[in-house]
Amino acid sequence: xxxxxxxxxxxCKLVLEGWGDESESSATxxxxxxPAMTILANAECHFSGxxxxxxxxxxxxxxxxxxxxxxxxxxxxxxPHAERRGQSASQVQLQQVSPYVHRLIxxxxxxxxxxxxxxxEGEAVSSESPPDSTVxxxxxxxxxxxxxxxxxxxxxxxxxxxxxAVQLTPVPKRKATSQEPVAERVIPAVIGISSLAxxxxxxxxxxxxxxxxxxxxxxxxxxxxxxxxxxxxxxxTEPLPVTESDETEAAASEDEEANNTDTDxxxxxxxxxxxxxxxxxxASVDSDNSSASQAVSPENLPSEEEIEExxxxxSPLNDRDLIQDITQDLxxxxxxxxxxxxxxxxxxxxxxxxLESGDIVGFSYPGDNRDMAIEFLDELPLLDLLxxxxxxxxxxxxxxxxxxxxFQPSGVIEVSPWYLIEE
Amino acid sequence: MQTPSPSVxxxxxxIANLPVPxxxxxxxxxxTRLQIDLLLxxxxxxxxxxxxxxxxxxxxxxxxxxxxxxxxxWRLRSTNPLRRSSQRRxxxxxxxxxxVAIACHxxxxxxxxxxxxxxxxxxxxxxxxxxxxxxxxxxxxxxxRAHFRSRMNxxxxxxxxxxxxxxxxxxxxxxxxxxxxxxxxxxxxxLWSSLFDGEVA
Numbered sequence: 001x002x003x004x005x006x007x008x009x010x011x012c013k014l015v016l017e018g019w020g021d022e023s024e025s026s027a028t029x030x031x032x033x034x035p036a037m038t039i040l041a042n043a044e045c046h047f048s049g050x051x052x053x054x055x056x057x058x059x060x061x062x063x064x065x066x067x068x069x070x071x072x073x074x075x076x077x078x079x080p081h082a083e084r085r086g087q088s089a090s091q092v093q094l095q096q097v098s099p100y101v102h103r104l105i106x107x108x109x110x111x112x113x114x115x116x117x118x119x120x121e122g123e124a125v126s127s128e129s130p131p132d133s134t135v136x137x138x139x140x141x142x143x144x145x146x147x148x149x150x151x152x153x154x155x156x157x158x159x160x161x162x163x164x165a166v167q168l169t170p171v172p173k174r175k176a177t178s179q180e181p182v183a184e185r186v187i188p189a190v191i192g193i194s195s196l197a198x199x200x201x202x203x204x205x206x207x208x209x210x211x212x213x214x215x216x217x218x219x220x221x222x223x224x225x226x227x228x229x230x231x232x233x234x235x236x237t238e239p240l241p242v243t244e245s246d247e248t249e250a251a252a253s254e255d256e257e258a259n260n261t262d263t264d265x266x267x268x269x270x271x272x273x274x275x276x277x278x279x280x281x282x283a284s285v286d287s288d289n290s291s292a293s294q295a296v297s298p299e300n301l302p303s304e305e306e307i308e309e310x311x312x313x314x315s316p317l318n319d320r321d322l323i324q325d326i327t328q329d330l331x332x333x334x335x336x337x338x339x340x341x342x343x344x345x346x347x348x349x350x351x352x353x354x355l356e357s358g359d360i361v362g363f364s365y366p367g368d369n370r371d372m373a374i375e376f377l378d379e380l381p382l383l384d385l386l387x388x389x390x391x392x393x394x395x396x397x398x399x400x401x402x403x404x405x406x407f408q409p410s411g412v413i414e415v416s417p418w419y420l421i422e423e
Numbered sequence: 424m425q426t427p428s429p430s431v432x433x434x435x436x437x438i439a440n441l442p443v444p445x446x447x448x449x450x451x452x453x454x455t456r457l458q459i460d461l462l463l464x465x466x467x468x469x470x471x472x473x474x475x476x477x478x479x480x481x482x483x484x485x486x487x488x489x490x491x492x493x494x495x496x497w498r499l500r501s502t503n504p505l506r507r508s509s510q511r512r513x514x515x516x517x518x519x520x521x522x523v524a525i526a527c528h529x530x531x532x533x534x535x536x537x538x539x540x541x542x543x544x545x546x547x548x549x550x551x552x553x554x555x556x557x558x559x560x561x562x563x564x565x566x567x568r569a570h571f572r573s574r575m576n577x578x579x580x581x582x583x584x585x586x587x588x589x590x591x592x593x594x595x596x597x598x599x600x601x602x603x604x605x606x607x608x609x610x611x612x613x614l615w616s617s618l619f620d621g622e623v624a
Binding site for chain 2: 078148155329
C-alpha cells in the first residue's frame with residue numbers, strides 16, 4: 001500500500017511517497033492506523049510563489065536534508081563549513097546570493113540512471129546540457145526556514161523514514177574557514193563582529209580597572225538614554241555618551257567618591273518642610289530627616305515608614321561587585337522602560353532600594369527637587385519596576401543595596417551606588 | 424521518566440536535549456557569549472516586556488538553579504565582551520544552554536511577528552524601499568539600535584564597526600533571521616550547534 005506523508009508550512013510543502021514494511025506494519029495496531037514509511041519512492045518539495053517543484057528519490061532527499069541543514073547552520077553562525085566547498089558533487093546545493101536570498105540548486109542524478117521528473121520523454125538525454133537537468137530556485141529567508149522546518153518535522157516523525165536523521169554538530173575548528181569567497185557573502189555582519197572583536201582583543205587588551213582618584217563627578221554611571229520616541233530625538237542623541245563610564249569607573253569611584261557622593265546628596269536641603277507632598281508617593285522622606293509622613297499610596301504598597309525603616313535599618317549590602325551589578329542592571333531596566341520624552345526641565349533624583357535579587361522595593365526623594373521628583377513620577381519607569389513584597393516584614397531580613405538614580409531632562413539616566421555617610 | 428521539578432537536582436528538560444560541545448575548559452567561547460546576548464537583545468527589541476519575559480521564562484522552564492534572579496541573568500548576559508559592563512567571568516556551558524532555551528522559547532512565542540517583519544523586509548528590499556516604510560519593522564529597528572547603543576561599549580572595535588543606523592539595521596535584520604530559525608521544531612538544537620561552529624576540536 002502506498003503511503004503518502006505531507007509536511008506543510010506556509011511557504012513550503014514536502015511530500016513523500018513510499019511504502020511500509022509489510023511484516024512490521026501488521027505487528028501493532030498503531031502501525032495500522034499510521035503505518036511507518038520505510039521505503040521512499042519519491043520526494044517532492046513545493047515552494048509558494050515558485051512554479052517549479054523539486055523532486056527525486058531517496059538520494060535526493062538525503063542530499064536535501066544534509067545540505068539544507070548545513071546551510072541553515074551557516075546562516076545561524078556565519079561560519080562556513082569547509083566541506084561545503086566540495087559539495088559540488090552533491091545533488092542539492094545552497095548558495096547565499098544576498099542576506100535575504102538563498103539559491104537552491106538541484107541537479108538531476110547523473111547520466112543514464114537519471115530520470116528527471118521534469119524532463120519530458122523523448123527529449124535528448126544528454127549530460128552535456130546542465131540547464132535541462134538543473135533546477136535553480138531563489139528562496140527568501142522565510143522560505144528557506146520553512147524548508148528547514150519541513151525537514152525537521154519529517155525527521156522528528158518516527159513513522160516516516162526513521163533511518164533518516166539530521167546531524168547537528170558544530171563545525172570543527174579545522175573545517176571552519178573564512179577564506180573562501182562564500183564566506184565573504186555569508187552574513188557579513190556576524191563575521192564582521194567576530195573578526196573585529198578578535199582584533200579588539202589583540203590590540204586593545206588592557207589591564208583590569210584602573211583607579212581614578214581624581215574624579216570629581218559623583219555620578220558613577222552616566223549614560224545616554226537614546227530611546228526617545230521620535231526619529232529626530234533619536235538622531236539628536238546619537239553622538240553617544242557625554243560621560244562614558246562603566247564598571248571600571250564605577251568601581252574606581254567607590255573609595256574615592258563615597259564621601260563626595262554622600263555629602264552631595266544627603267546634605268541636600270530637602271525634607272521636613274517639603275514632606276507634606278501629596279502626589280501618589282509610595283516612598284519616604286530621606287531617612288536622616290524626621291518623618292513627617294503622609295503616605296498617599298495604595299494600601300498594598302509599602303508605607304513611607306516601611307521604606308524609611310528599610311533604608312535605615314536593613315542591613316546594607318556590602319558586596320561591591322554585587323552592588324555594581326545591581327546598579328548596572330537597574331540602569332538597563334530603567335533605560336529600557338523609559339520611552340517617553342521628558343517634559344521636566346530639571347534633574348529628578350531618587351534614592352532607590354534594591355534587593356540582592358534586583359527587585360526594587362522602594363524609593364525616596366532626597367534631592368533639592370523633591371516636589372518635582374514626586375510630580376513627574378508618572379513619567380518615569382520607577383513605579384512600573386517596583387516589586388511589591390507580599391509580606392513587607394520579610395524585607396527586614398534582607399540586605400538592601402541603595403542606588404542613587406537621577407533622570408536628566410536630556411534623557412540621560414545617571415545611576416550610582418549610594419554610600420551611607422554614617423561611619 | 425523523571426518529572427521536572429524545581430526541587431529535583433536533575434537537568435531541566437528544557438536543556439536536556441542540548442549536547443555538551445567539545446570546547447576547552449567547558450566554558451563558552453567569545454563568539455558564543457556575544458551571539459547569545461545579541462539574540463536576547465533582539466528579542467527585547469521585538470517585545471516591549473522583553474527583559475521581564477526573559478526572567479519569567481527562566482522560571483517557566485525550571486531554570487532557576489542556573490538563573491536565580493534578575494541580577495544573575497544580567498551577569499550572564501554581561502559575559503558578552505562588547506557590553507559596557509562586560510565581565511570577565513566565564514559563561515558555563517549549562518548557563519549558556521539556559522539562555523539558549525529561553526531565547527528559543529521566546530522566539531517561538533514571537534514567531535508570527537518575526538515572520539511578518541522578515542516578509543515585510545523582503546518586500547521592501549524588492550521594491551528598493553527603506554525599512555522606515557513599514558511601521559512595525561522601523562519600530563523594531565529603532566528599538567534595537569537604541570538598546571545596542573545604550574548597552575554596548577562604543578570604545579570596543581566590535582561596537583565601533585556599527586557606527587551608522589544602516590549597519591545596525593543590518594545586524595538587527597540578521598538577528599531577526601536567526602531568531603526565525605530558533606522558532607522551529609529543532610530550533611534550540613540548531614542554534615546551540617551553530618553557536619560553537621569553528622570552536623570545537
